[in-house]
Amino acid sequence: DQQVKQNSPSLSVQEGRISILNCDYTNSMFDYFLWYKKYPAEGPTFLISISSIKDKNEDGRFTVFLNKSAKHLSLHIVPSQPGDSAVYFCAAITGNQFYFGTGTSLTVIP
Amino acid sequence: DGGITQSPKYLFRKEGQNVTLSCEQNLNHDAMYWYRQDPGQGLRLIYYSQIVNDFQKGDIAEGYSVSREKKESFPLTVTSAQKNPTAFYLCASSLGVANQPQHFGDGTRLSIL
Numbered sequence: 001d002q003q004v005k006q007n008s009p010s011l012s013v014q015e016g017r018i019s020i021l022n023c024d025y026t027n028s029m030f031d032y033f034l035w036y037k038k039y040p041a042e043g044p045t046f047l048i049s050i051s052s053i054k055d056k057n058e059d060g061r062f063t064v065f066l067n068k069s070a071k072h073l074s075l076h077i078v079p080s081q082p083g084d085s086a087v088y089f090c091a092a093i094t095g096n097q098f099y100f101g102t103g104t105s106l107t108v109i110p
Numbered sequence: 111d112g113g114i115t116q117s118p119k120y121l122f123r124k125e126g127q128n129v130t131l132s133c134e135q136n137l138n139h140d141a142m143y144w145y146r147q148d149p150g151q152g153l154r155l156i157y158y159s160q161i162v163n164d165f166q167k168g169d170i171a172e173g174y175s176v177s178r179e180k181k182e183s184f185p186l187t188v189t190s191a192q193k194n195p196t197a198f199y200l201c202a203s204s205l206g207v208a209n210q211p212q213h214f215g216d217g218t219r220l221s222i223l
Contacts, residue, residue, distance in 0.1 A: 002152075009150070032209040043114070043200050043214030044153075051209065089152065093209055096141065096160060102152040 003027045004092050006101035014109050019077040021104050023090035026071065030092035030099075035064060035075045038087045038103070047088075048075070080108045112137045116201050116215035123188070123195065124223050131186045131218045133201035139213070140206035142184035146170060147198045147217075156199075159184055160206050188220060196222050 005024045013019045021035075031052045036044035050057040050064045050073075057064050063076045073092075077084055085108050090101045114135045123129045135142065141160045145153040155168030159178040173192025178184050184203075188195045198219050202212040 004152070006152075034211055036214075041119075041217070041219075043116075043202075043216045046211040046213065049209075049211060095208065096158075096204075096206065098143070098155070098212060100145075100153040102150065 002102070003030075004090060004099045004101040006088075006090060006104050008104050009102070010105040010107070012107045012109060013080045015082060016079045019075075019080045019084065019106055019108065021075040021077075021088050021090075021106065023073040023075075023101050024071060025073065025092050025099075027092070027094065027099075028068075028071070029094045032093040033064070033066060033073050034091045034093070035062075036089045036091060036100075037084075038089060044089055077106075080106075082108045082110050084108050114201060114203055114213055114215035116199075116218050119216065119218060121218055121220045122223050123220060126190045128187055128189050129195075129220065131188065131199055131201075131220070133184045133186065133215060134182055135184075135201075135203045135213075135215075136182060137203055137213060138181070139203035140181070141204045142178065143202040143204075143212060144168075144174070144176065144184070144186045145200045145202065147200060153200065156186065195220055 034049040035047040038044040087103045117132045143158040144156040157176040159165035175187045201215045204212045
């Protein structure tokens with residue numbers, strides 16, 4: 001049973017525009033959420049996180065939004081750059097258990 | 111320069127053989143994890159360890175074994191009992207306290223000859 005879902009396997013965005021990656025979850029016990037970025041043949045790297053007590057966290061071009069009532073998480077990248085092209089995984093934590101989504105492949109077109 | 115090192119990057123195994131994937135970290139992290147990634151799927155947890163000499167099964171532990179004799183090392187053995195071992199294997203570590211991100215190695219791609 002997939003507790004964290006990324007329903008869009010891929011996304012293409014023009015350079016300079018906003019990229020919005022979405023993630024839905026089912027477990028209301030999750031208390032921390034993260035986004036990871038992964039290039040081919042490399043491990044994921046941590047990008048940004050948000051606690052369940054917040055609804056927004058910003059770090060430079062990256063902003064994560066959390067809507068607890070909808071059990072929905074999104075990552076906004078503004079402005080998008082070609083180097084942002086990668087697979088993005090959302091993850092959720094309860095206790096020490098991590099749950100990962102299936103990933104969304106972002107392509108930023110120059 | 112702290113990090114997680116997985117070796118080898120590519121590994122080939124004959125059917126019926128056991129093979130061990132190495133994972134070493136110098137981040138002084140207490141917790142370590144092994145994940146498997148298949149095409150089009152997310153990361154699935156194989157085993158995790160929160161402290162030396164202790165480890166727990168994840169969602170897909172069958173056909174795998176681990177040891178945690180040292181804080182820095184968490185090797186994964188893919189046994190002959192694992193019927194579909196071809197995959198990308200990722201090792202991760204974290205501080206082990208609540209709500210801390212995991213840091214990942216660059217992975218090992220295992221293929222069956």
